[in-house]
Amino acid sequence: MSLQVLRRGSVPLFRAWRSHVLERLPPRASLLGSLVPAVGWVPDFLTPSAPAFPGTGVFEAIRATPRERLATDVQRLSSHRRPPAWVRQLADGDRDTLDTVADTLAAYHDIAVTPFADRMRAVLDADRARRIDIMARAGIGALLAGLHPHAHWREPVLELPGLPGEGDVDFHLEGRGLLLCGHVFCGPRPRALLNDVDTPVLIYPPLRDPRTNDLVREPAPAHAAKSLATLLGRTRAAVLQALADPGGHTTTQLARHLGISNASASQHAAALRATGLVTSLRQANTVLHTTTALGTSLLSAPQNSSA
Incomplete structure (x- = not known):
């Protein structure tokens, strides 16, 4: 999602962050643009929902993506636009290509995320504390109802805006639960990461205080x-x-x-x-x-x- 913000280039909130990242992008970063569009759906294999963080396995989880899942994601990506030949190699399960993608993502992460992790954490911790307070005082229904102006809770259904160009979709949790995840780079609307493999995740923009808007700290x-x-x-x-x-x-x-x-x-x-x-x-x-x-x-x- 930070790559999408970087590509759009018109979000005032991230102007200083974007300038910092663009000056330091790794040489192969352009290949990520073939997988991550400026808006819309991002291949699921790039966002594994297992509880693994960059230092302890998320890039390894990407490297271990089964060939069948790569093929499914590339096929869906191809329905929106024609990808370059190397992306089609991913669909064939080429491990060297997948390693290149993971290595490039890791290098990008070191530039675009790691230096700002403490500032991001401060924003997310404040948001989480607020959500915990709402849930403790008024229950899960109040939490979902107040999650975002574009999210509408009509028990037992949570309605979200769809992706541009895609129709309405009904998704049944079937007892799997829903992981609520505040995300600094979410954008103005909540986003659902839904498939038949991973834990369902609802990503939403955290509540922000003007004093913590900029990820790049001023002196x-x-x-x-x-x-x-x-x-x-x-x-x-x-x-x-x-x-x-x-x-x-x-x-x-x-x-x-x-x-x-x-x-x-x-x-x-x-x-x-x-x-x-x-x-x-x-x-x-x-x-x-x-x-x-x-x-x-x-x-x-x-x-x-x-x-």
Whole structure:
């Protein structure tokens, strides 16, 4: 999906990210354009839904794609446009060609995703905390109903907009469940990854805070170092610890939890946010605060004790 954003080139939200990536693309990156259109369906074998991440197996999962699945995906891709000859070699199960695709994807990932992983994680963690809070308070129906303006929950059916140029499709989960996955590069509409092999996945654009829109970080403000220096205060450490709860806390909840005023809770959260340890997501009249990956790492780091 980040490749699709890169190819479209008209998404202001990712302008700085796109410039960064285009300057560093690996030599063979152009071959990925034959598999990934600027809009629409992406071959399923490129998005394995097994719980494997880049460092522990997702590219190996792509390399191990069965020939039958490659043939099916290439056939569907060919129904939209005529692919080059090397893509047809994929359909024949050519392992060297598949290895080239996986190697190129891995090189692209190192440039387009890895340097921005912490920033992406902050966005996704804040969104997940908000969704957990909704589900805990109002149930799964409320979660699905509020997932996205284009998603309509009419129990027991979730209706989603279709892909451009494709008709309506009824898909029955048949007890397999549905994995909800916030995705930074999803685009303005939710997308369903559905087939008869993988876990059904619903990808949706996460709730975003204007302060975390840009994936490419601007230089830290001058007051950030000062904020970090004040982090070691007892109350602020307690705030960081409280915000490590999976669901995070609103400003009011945080104040009540620590026995401090709302103004004080807001001030401490702002200082932690300035140092990259906390992310805040505003929705309506409330602000939900959660720790970032950096904040969680700081809390889990071994602490030196003094005699």
